[in-house]
Amino acid sequence: MSRGHAVVIGDDFSLGSKENIERYISSEFDDVVKADLSTTVGVERLFNFCVNKYGRIDEIWHLAANSDIPAGVTNPKVDLERTFHTTFSLLGACNNFGVGVFNFASSSAVYGDWGDVPLTESLGPLTPISNYGAMKLASEAQICAAFESFLTDATIFRFPNVVGTPATHGVIFDFIRKLQKSPDRLDVLGNGTQQKSYLHVDDLVDAMIYVSNRSGEDSNTRPTIINIGNNDCGVSVKTIADLVRKRCAPDAKINFGSSSHGWVGDVPRFSYDTSLLSSLGWRPSLSSVLSVEKAIDQISDEFTKHLD
């Protein structure tokens, strides 16, 4: 929007909320269409709204998904519908409405568990270990097929763990919520040794726009697939627990579990290779640990405001 584009948001508000959007944009902004984007009917309602109001759609930024990975472990249909069917339906509508540009929020979860092997975009075969990762990978495959057929430009952004506000889920959100309920104890899923790369959402958006501004510079025969993130050694869950405790409840006792995984489908550590992104000239403004610290401040402030 700050670059002068008209932006229309489609969301069914199953996980997000209109309030989350309203705090970042003016209250007069009414280009929000409540629609289930896993269905043809829902997607066509969104596309018709855009075409009726603005005459055309230039590009799709597809971020709708099931962001609750453990929920998809309990019921894999959640990932099928919210993560894959949304991609499938949006691509179908792009074909029908003549939209050629598609940007997709994928995830490091498509790689699976490779331990210390650097996760580069060319690594394969990809072996996701969660339903969430499987449906993101299936979405990527569907986008590749659409690129061969009718898309003119497609970018698949593989996100790391993203932190910031407004938070609806994630390790920092969970820890702060737990400490609000019981300020004397913090139960951690897993033994705290899980170590991952984190990126602040402000850096993430900056990177996506940076990459998208460059798209079209090379004549691509395939969609652009790019890891977005920090290439430092990441932050351990134990460090995050310590930082959240220090900020929110210094007297709390931290109780770690015994498993090296937080839950089924959790990739306990990964080494994210972001050299492709660096080669384009983009650098994050915050390291993994600084991203986590900033998000802890922001999310705990939000919780405090909610209590007032």
Ligand SMILES: NC(=O)c1ccc[n+]([C@@H]2O[C@H](COP(=O)([O-])OP(=O)(O)OC[C@H]3O[C@@H](n4cnc5c(N)ncnc54)[C@H](O)[C@@H]3O)[C@@H](O)[C@H]2O)c1
């Ligand atoms: N947060 C992370 O660490 C992270 C990491 C990797 C990838 N991603 C991806 O980034 C994107 C945004 O994630 P987020 O963390 O902001 O989560 P989020 O839950 O805040 O955003 C996902 C949105 O999709 C909407 N949605 C779900 N199913 C829908 C449907 N059928 N129709 C319409 N809307 C639907 C939800 O209501 C929600 O607002 C997602 O695609 C997610 O998979 C996030």
